[in-house]
Amino acid sequence: MSDFQELIGSFPKTREYVRDFFVYGFKTRNDFKEKSPRTYDNERRRLESWLAPYVRKDYAANGSNISLAIDSNLLDTNPLFRVWQTKSFTDNDIVLHFLILDLLQSGEKKCAEEITDSLLSEYEALFDVQAVRRKCNAYAKEGLLEKEKIGKKVVFSLDNTLSYHLRSNEDILDALAFYQMASVFGMAAHALLQHLNYHNRSFRVKHSFFVHTLEDEILFALLNAMNRKNAVQISIKSSRSENIRTVHCIPLQIFISTRSGRRFLCGYMRRYKRFTCFRLDSIKNVTPVELPDEKPAAGKQLDKSIPEEAPSKNRTSKTQQEADSPEEYDELLEKLNRNRDKLWGVSFQNESRHFLDKLRMTLQVLEPSENYILNRLKLEGRGGIVTRLSPNTYLYEIEVFDCNELLPWIRTFTGRILSLECSDKSVEQLFYRDLQTMCQMYQIKTGDEANRTNER
Secondary structure, eight states, rough: OOOSSSSSHHHHHHHHOOOOOOOIOBBBBTOOSSOOOOHHHHHHHHHHSSSSSEEEEEEEETTEEEEEEOOOOOOOGGGGGGGOOBBBOOOOHHHHHHHHHHTTTTTTEEEEHHHHHHHHHOOOOOOHHHHHHHHHHHHHTTTTTEEEEEEEEEEEEOHHHHHHHHHHHHHHHHHHHHHHSSSHHHHHHHHHHHHTOOOSSSSSOOOOOOOGGGGGHHHHHHHHHHTTTTEEEEEETTTTOOOOEEEEEEEEEEOOOTTTOOOOEEETTTTTTTEEEEGGGEEEEEEOEEEEOOOTTTOOOOOSSOOOOOOOSSSSOOOOHHOOHHHHHHHHHHHHHHHGGGGGOOOOSSSSSOOEEEEEEEEOOOOTTTHOOOOHHHHHTTTEEEEEEETTTTEEEEEESGGGGGGGHTTTTTTTEEEESSSSHHHHHHHHHHHHHHEEEEOOOOHHHHHHHHHH
C-alpha cells in the first residue's frame, strides 16, 4: 500500500480533484464511486491541507461533504493559487533547483558539463551530466534560464534584470497586486509577489471568479495556438454523462461571460463547416494534431453534440502547420466577427439549423409609469428592434442564431407578455409550456379556465 502524499505530479489531476469536490460535486464518501473509499479520504485530506482556511464541512443524511467558502471581497489574493504550487518533486529535483540557480546568480554563461563540475567543486554535490542537462533544458523551456548556442556549445545563464527592476519599483508591485486579482494568469503576478515578499494591502475585488484560475493552463495552450494560427485537438468531458470526446477545431476567440465569469472557446469546426463554442472548464487538454481534410457527407445533419472524430489510417490529412494558412485563419476570424452581432449568448445554431431564427414579443407597457421596461428592452435587448404598436403596447423583434438562449431573459417580462412568436416553434412551445406549468404550480387560472368558471 502506497503512503499518502500531499503533493501530486500532474496539475490536470489536481484540477479534477478541486472541481469534483468543490465545484461540481460536494461529494460525500458514499457518492465517490469511481475509486475506493480510501482514495476519497486521501483526496479529501489533500484538499483540506491545501485550502484549510476555506474548507467547510456540512453534514447530510448520507454523510458529510466538504465545500469551499470564499468571500472574494475580503481576500487579498486568490486562495486557489495554492493549487498551482502542489507539484511533487524528487530529492534531486529540489537540490538541483536551488544549486543551479545559486550557481548562475553571477550571470555567467555555462554549459551543462561546466555546471556539473561547479556543483561538485563548490557544493560537493555529485550529479550526472545528463541529469543536469535535462534540468537546465526544462528550466529554459519554462523561462527560468536563458539558453543559447555559442559555437558548438549550448550554454545556460540566469538573467536577474526583471527581479532587480521589480524590487526597485514599488509602483510595479502595486500593479502586480492588482493584476493577480483582476486578470487571467494572475498566478504569474502572485508568484512574483511571493518571490519579492510583497503582500497586497491595497486592492480587493467585490465579484471575482476565483475558480477560473484552474482553467489557465488550458487557456494558455489555446492562446498559444491562436497566436500561431494553428488547429488543435481538444478532449472534452461532459459534466453530466462524464463521457470524454475528442474534437478538432481551429481556435479563434475566447468569450467571457460578464455575469458568471464562465469562459468559452469559440472555434471553427472545419469538418462540419460551422462555429462552435466549448466551455473551458469542460476541456481536459489541448494538443496540436493533424486536422482532417474530410467533408461531411451530402445531406448529413449537423448536430450540436459533435461525435468523436476517430483518426483513420486511410484518410488523407494535413499537418498542423498546413492545416490553415494565415490568410484562411484571418478570413475565418473576420467571418466570426460578422456573425457575433447575431449571437445572443454563445450558441451559433439550434440543433441542425444553419440560419437565423426570428423572435417577436408583444408586451404591455403602461405609459409613462413603466418606461423603465422600455429602457430594459433597449439596453438589454442586444440589438433588437422596439416598435410602438399602440398606446401601452410595444413589439420587440430580434434575429439570432439560437432563440433558446433568450428564454431566461424573456421570462423576466412574465405578466407583461401579450404574445410570443418564433420561427423556431420549439422555442415558442417551450415558453408556453413552462408558463402553463408555472400557473398550475401556483394554482393560477389561465384566461380560458377563468372564462369557463364565470360561465358556470
